[in-house]
Amino acid sequence: MTTTIIKPKKTWSLGDFREIWNYRELLYFFTWRDLKVRYKQTFIGVLWAILQPFITMIVFTVFFGKLAQMPSDGVPYPIFVYVGLLFWQFFSSALSETSNILISNQAIITKVYFPRLILPLSSVLTKFVDFTIASLILVGMMFYYGYMPHIIGLLILPLLLLITFMVAVGGGLCLASVNVKYRDVRYALPFFIQILLFLTPVIYPASIAGKYSWALALNPMTGVIQTARAALLGTTPTNWLLLGISFAACFMILIIGVVYFKKVERYFADIL
């Protein structure tokens, strides 16, 4: 028989992670709900997940690729920017969704107990499904432009996804917790994300920053996008140092996010 002990201050333990594991079905249902509802609400449904990055890619190709003659490490600009966009949109949409997740689910949070971490996790998972759908376009483009990823490249992709996942969760957790207390944060967030787009080598190659490109690497998404291009398109040899820095940075962000979230999580129901 399970025993529950409720105390004013709970020190956290491995039990917390086991609890999340016990609630994995709820995680599944939340993700399933979000996907189902979104694809029911928008007229074009699933297509939306493909159209969004696709149209952005076309716009960027026209303006940055053709008109501004942005360098693209020697690969056709559309496929260059699409790889960047794919990861970027996964990250940015997961981040903004996660930061709002507690507020949009406040009715549930104040009425039922479950490990609160489930909610941010589910929103990132939802975005991951979008990512998977949108990557079908990439597969098509790679055929069209005649690129074959090498085996190591394919093996490295899960790692890249893991990093993106961790950054999105970590950053999202921080923002979500802050957002509960200070509700004006969400108005600033879209602006913040837009700025971040230009600080990440999505529309340009990291090499553009020359010897300062290490600074860009502090942004974990830099390492992710650069490595993805290297792996899929063979633009540059995989920069392990860059990837290492990104991995370390994403780990930091995740730890800060989880610690902060766990610290304030028990009081969400009081504040909301």
Add this chain to the structure above:
Amino acid sequence: MGPIIKVKNVGKKYSIRHFQGGYVALRDVIMTIIKSPLCFLKKKVKNITGIGTKEEFWALRGVSFEVKAGEIIGVIGKNGAGKSTILKILTGITPPTTGEIVMHGKVASLLEVGTGFHPELTGRENIFLNGAILGMKKSEIAKNFDSIVEFAETEKFLDTPVKFYSSGMYVRLAFSVAAHMEPDILLVDEVLAVGDAEFQKKCLGKMEEVTKKRGRTILFVSHNMTAIEKICNRCILIEKGQIKRDSTDVRDVIKDYLCGTESTIKDYSWSNPNNGRFENEWWKPLHIYLTDKNGKPYDTSIRNDQVAELVIKGDMKNCDPALTIGYAIYTEDGMLLYWSFQTDTDENSWPKIERGFFTLKTEIPQRLLNEGIYRIELIGGLQNRSWLFAPGGHNPTINISIKGGISDSPYWTGKRSGIIAPVLPWRGYNSTN
């Protein structure tokens, strides 16, 4: 076996700020820091050292109780007394500020029916979603699916988004999911307030079945005294965040709660306090009380087989043929039994009242009221014009307590089921077909 729930000295403190609504804007906080950093620091230090934290409020304080397996406990109290806070702490939604709780077994809570229902999803989809939110396993939901649908009576609309449901259907489906949870401990908040009477009855029945058959422990917060009395075998009365009564005599605790601390049971009579509150142009009530048929005032409870006479004494200032004087009688939980006026009969038999002091008497028939406490409220006005003492206003009120003498039958000696307890004669004969 020890207690299944052990609550030890639990307290919950809120800062008042949470109650003032609204939220803090980061912008404002930053502005305060920039504008007057010293002020901000001072406040922070004060907060941390605990000086000047007057803006706090204890929603619960020093609450301790133990629950044995299979007990069904009703938690009652006024709004804001802390009933729901107890449930929220027990479910883990919010942590206590002090104290400790130990619970053995699977805990499920029902603080609201249909938590997490999504209007865009169909009934079928919502059953699974809501079930998962309530902590049920997918396999459990699948196993109970047919039973859930049947209980909710929504078979036909399973694949319709719930946004098209009537509110009754919605609630039925939501409650049905909840009713199929299989925890050891079930925490239920005021959820039966929704739905029509028929369905409420069904829900109560289901809850009773669940506990009696499967020995589940239930903590049940409600304003519905009838439900509490019907289901619970123990009752806790919370007042201002503390336990005031905790007893297995459920009816007694309910009575205590309904009558308040200044126990109105004493108030078998009412006299005008002469503070001008009950004055009007026409007449002024002076004295209201109950007597037996010999005119001796009652000061205790009355047997069901005794006649009680209600006496209203007053001072008539302006006679008016439209003047009605009467009373409304309510049960303990505020349900109106009936109204009665001096003008209810044929016009010729109305009591004649002229200027000056007057007395009105009416009989509350024997063998009518069930055991319990009833509230008699003076009501009256000018027929088809206006109320002078509108029902449910703060009118002169007395209590009447009925105890004993329910019937002469050896089978029924205590309180009977139902609101009233008439004793009606029966005839019988053997029929040939």
